[in-house]
Amino acid sequence: DAKTTQPPSMDCAEGRAANLPCNHSTISGNEYVYWYRQIHSQGPQYIIHGLKNNETNEMASLIITEDRKSSTLILPHATLRDTAVYYCIVRVEGYSTLTFGKGTMLLVSP
Amino acid sequence: NAGVTQTPKFRILKIGQSMTLQCTQDMNHNYMYWYRQDPGMGLKLIYYSVGAGITDKGEVPNGYNVSRSTTEDFPLRLELAAPSQTSVYFCASSSTPYREGSGNTIYFGEGSWLTVV
Numbered sequence: 001d002a003k004t005t006q007p008p009s010m011d012c013a014e015g016r017a018a019n020l021p022c023n024h025s026t027i028s029g030n031e032y033v034y035w036y037r038q039i040h041s042q043g044p045q046y047i048i049h050g051l052k053n054n055e056t057n058e059m060a061s062l063i064i065t066e067d068r069k070s071s072t073l074i075l076p077h078a079t080l081r082d083t084a085v086y087y088c089i090v091r092v093e094g095y096s097t098l099t100f101g102k103g104t105m106l107l108v109s110p
Numbered sequence: 111n112a113g114v115t116q117t118p119k120f121r122i123l124k125i126g127q128s129m130t131l132q133c134t135q136d137m138n139h140n141y142m143y144w145y146r147q148d149p150g151m152g153l154k155l156i157y158y159s160v161g162a163g164i165t166d167k168g169e170v171p172n173g174y175n176v177s178r179s180t181t182e183d184f185p186l187r188l189e190l191a192a193p194s195q196t197s198v199y200f201c202a203s204s205s206t207p208y209r210e211g212s213g214n215t216i217y218f219g220e221g222s223w224l225t226v227v
Contacts, residue, residue, distance in 0.1 A: 042221070043200050043202075044153070044218045046215040102152045
C-alpha cells in the first residue's frame with residue numbers, strides 16, 4: 001500500500017504556479033519525501049526530495065510542514081510541458097525501493 | 111550519457127511464450143529494479159537487486175524471474191506469458207544507499223511496452 005495520499009487530478013493555467021499537495025501522515029523520522037513525474041509514455045523523472053527543510057531546485061520547490069505529515073510541490077510558472085502525473089513518494093529507510101501510488105494528474109492549459 | 115537502457119521497446123507475445131526484457135545501466139549503481147505499470151495505475155515493484163548476485167521479490171513477482179550476474183545488467187524473464195502480463199515495464203537504478211543526511215534518486219529507463227495475446 002502506498003504511504004501517501006494525493007488528489008487524483010488538478011488543473012492549472014499556463015504561467016501560474018501549480019501547487020500539488022501530498023499527505024504522508026505515517027511518515028517516520030528518517031524517511032524522505034520524494035517527488036517524481038511521468039509525462040505520457042515516458043519513464044518517471046526525478047523532481048526533488050527533502051527530509052524536513054524546504055527545498056528548491058531549478059524545477060520546483062518542496063514545502064514540508066513542520067510535523068512532516070504533509071508536503072506541497074510547487075511549480076512556480078507552469079508550462080504546457082509540465083502536464084504529467086506527479087507522484088509523491090516516501091522512501092523507506094534502509095533500502096532504496098520506492099512505492100508508487102496513483103499520483104496526481106496535472107493538466108496545464110493555455 | 112546512456113543512463114538506464116531497456117530493450118525491446120515494444121513486443122507482442124502469444125500466450126505461453128517466454129521472453130526476456132533486457133536492462134543495462136552505465137552509472138555503476140548497485141541497486142536495480144523492475145516495475146510494471148498498468149493503464150491508469152501507478153508503478154508496482156516486481157523485483158529488485160541490491161548488488162550483483164542478490165535479488166529479492168517486490169510487490170508483484172509471480173510469473174517473473176530475474177538474475178543479476180553483473181552490476182550493469184538486470185534482465186527480467188517472463189515464463190509462460192499470460193494476458194495479465196500486458197503492461198509497460200520500467201527498469202530503474204539507484205546508487206548505493208543510505209548515508210545519514212542524504213537521500214538518493216532513482217533513474218528510470220524509457221519503458222518496454224509488452225502485449226500478450
